[in-house]
Amino acid sequence: xxxxxxxxxxxxxxxxxxxxxxxxxxxxxxxxxxxxxxxxxxxxxxxxxxxxxxxxxxxxxxxxxxxxxxxxxxxxxxxxxxxxxxxxxxxxxxxxxxxxxxxxxxxxxxxxxxxxxxxxxxxxxxxxxxxxxxxxxxxxx
Amino acid sequence: xxxxxxxxxxxxxxxxxxxxxxxxxxxxxxxxxxxxxxxxxxxxxxxxxxxxxxxxxxxxxxxxxxxxxxxxxxxxxxxxxxxxxxxxxxxxxxxxxxxxxxxxxxxxxxxxxxxxxxxxxxxxxxxxxxxxxxxxxxxxx
DNA sequence: TTATATAGTTGTATAATACAATTATATATA
DNA sequence: TATATATAATTGTATTATACAACTATATAA
Numbered sequence: 201x202x203x204x205x206x207x208x209x210x211x212x213x214x215x216x217x218x219x220x221x222x223x224x225x226x227x228x229x230x231x232x233x234x235x236x237x238x239x240x241x242x243x244x245x246x247x248x249x250x251x252x253x254x255x256x257x258x259x260x261x262x263x264x265x266x267x268x269x270x271x272x273x274x275x276x277x278x279x280x281x282x283x284x285x286x287x288x289x290x291x292x293x294x295x296x297x298x299x300x301x302x303x304x305x306x307x308x309x310x311x312x313x314x315x316x317x318x319x320x321x322x323x324x325x326x327x328x329x330x331x332x333x334x335x336x337x338x339x340x341x
Numbered sequence: 342x343x344x345x346x347x348x349x350x351x352x353x354x355x356x357x358x359x360x361x362x363x364x365x366x367x368x369x370x371x372x373x374x375x376x377x378x379x380x381x382x383x384x385x386x387x388x389x390x391x392x393x394x395x396x397x398x399x400x401x402x403x404x405x406x407x408x409x410x411x412x413x414x415x416x417x418x419x420x421x422x423x424x425x426x427x428x429x430x431x432x433x434x435x436x437x438x439x440x441x442x443x444x445x446x447x448x449x450x451x452x453x454x455x456x457x458x459x460x461x462x463x464x465x466x467x468x469x470x471x472x473x474x475x476x477x478x479x480x481x482x
Numbered sequence: 483t484t485a486t487a488t489a490g491t492t493g494t495a496t497a498a499t500a501c502a503a504t505t506a507t508a509t510a511t512a
Numbered sequence: 513t514a515t516a517t518a519t520a521a522t523t524g525t526a527t528t529a530t531a532c533a534a535c536t537a538t539a540t541a542a
Contacts, residue, residue: 204451204455204466205463205466205467205469205470206451206454206455206458206466206470207447207451207454208470208471208473208474209454209458209466209469209470209473210450210451210453210454211382212470212473212474212476212477213361213454213473214375214378214379214450215379215477216473216476216477217357217358217361217375218375218376218379218399218401218498219399219400219477220354220358233528233529234355234358234359234529235359235529237355238355238356238359241352250489250490251489251490251491252488252489252490258356258359258360259360259363260359260363260529260530260531261363261530261531261532262489262490262491263490263491263492263530263531263532263533264529264530264531265490266489266490266491266492267491267492267529268529270491283489286488286489286538286539287489287537287538287539288488288489288490288536288537288538288539289488289489289490289538290489290490306348309351309355310345310347310348310351312351313347313348313350313351313354314345314347316479317347317350317479319479320475320479322346324472324475325345325346325347325350326346327468327472328346328350328472328476329346329347329349329350329353330349331465331468331469331472332349332350332353332354332357333349333353334461334465335353335357335469336353336356336357336360338457338458338460338461359529359530362498362529362530363529363530363531374497374498375498376497376498391520391521392520392521392522393519393520393521401498401499401500402499402500402501403520403521403522404499404500404501404502404521404522404523405498405499405500406521407520407521407522407523408498408522408523409498411522424520427507427508427519427520428506428507428508428520429505429506429507429508429519429520429521430507430519430520430521431520431521
């Protein structure tokens with residue numbers, strides 16, 4: 201059998217996804233689940249955005265993002281700014297509470313992964329992070 | 342930003358997880374969903390095993406594996422061998438059909454990932470595969 | 483003016499998971 | 513031996529994240 205590295209990547213990614221799902225259930229760490237964490241991170245680091253733009257950024261359906269942002273708003277982590285040019289649209293901005301929650305949550309998530317990887321060399325960690333980043337930004341043309 | 346690499350890894354893994362969830366909800370690859378693929382791979386490469394052993398291997402609940410293996414049996418991809426020492430237990434063995442389906446599915450999955458990574462250097466692919474493998478075998482002591 | 487496109491919400495369906503209750507069998511103990 | 517407890521697996525139920533489709537309200541094009 202030809203052992204192309206893509207075979208290894210496929211198998212290991214499948215294993216990773218399954219195990220990660222099991223360990224983290226809905227991905228809630230601390231007070232924020234995965235979707236809340238990622239949405240807050242996006243809004244916080246790339247500025248306010250509407251539901252459609254967020255859905256495109258994450259390659260998810262608009263309806264999914266609509267529900268998840270509604271949940272964020274309900275918890276007071278984001279607020280809506282109506283678009284002055286377009287009565288249908290608005291953008292989501294992070295609140296002070298949201299900023300604080302995000303910082304706390306990032307720290308908790310970081311500590312968890314840092315502990316998991318405590319026996320890895322910094323080099324391997326750097327490489328793994330860089331490759332994951334590259335993978336997430338690789339798209340089929 | 343002088344971030345610790347674990348921060349990057351955490352963020353990118355979260356992004357990856359979310360996108361994978363969407364892909365799974367969408368549809369399977371070829372004829373096998375991820376659980377079927379992984380279970381068949383496990384049984385095929387590590388020999389027959391019971392529900393409990395498989396659940397431990399994948400760190401999933403026994404009920405989850407019970408349903409997934411029942412689905413495999415129903416499709417004729419595995420069959421049960423009663424444990425001669427224990428009337429409650431049995432082990433699952435892959436059928437000829439299962440072996441063929443697994444091979445076809447592995448090929449389809451490989452091609453999909455290979456296409457996705459077509460603009461990556463072989464070196465990066467090898468490194469990424471190796472690091473994913475290492476990550477999956479890293480456990481908190 | 484009317485038709486079409488678009489931003490967002492809501493209804494419904496599906497898949498993967500966990501936990502709890504249950505069944506049948508095995509093992510330990512009084 | 514009789515009874516209690518443990519275990520392998522199944523089944524019932526709830527939760528969560530997702531997609532697609534139907535819908536509302538507004539914007540834009542013909």
